[in-house]
Amino acid sequence: MTRSIVRFMQWRVGPDREPDAEAVTFAMECAVCGARSQPRVDAGDGQQWVFAHAGHNPSHHTYREHITRPYRAVMTRTAR
Template identity: 55%
Template structure:
């Protein structure tokens, strides 16, 4: 392509880049486009470490969107569903919401 002008350049060049057919824009400096790629193997798994956040459970009514309190034991959300459908006999559909911690790590 072009080469930066070194030393004194003609007055009309504005110390630009010399190109075949005339002078172009100023040289900004050396630009290097270099990338280093490294492929690695990663693993994703549920976090069962002692310091991991607990797995929590909840149930959500699909009719009105009301949600049970979060619990580390699934029995409490199940009891909430039974109370909720007793108070709202037409609500028959629920969603299970599980929040489980996961961790990723690089394999060597």
């Protein structure tokens, strides 16, 4: 015999601020050629990458910033 208990739970989701959470990281991507910097904790590192990349590729003027922010889902209570 198989038995199951099913409950509806309420959850919330938000940035993970636990002490063991992954770090927020920043990376820059060239929108012209797709080259991308390594993800770094300091957003300024990506800006330095842009200056270096633009210096080697003077026609590359547009870039995208990619931010990776860890999130956490937490059960808040049983739904009624």
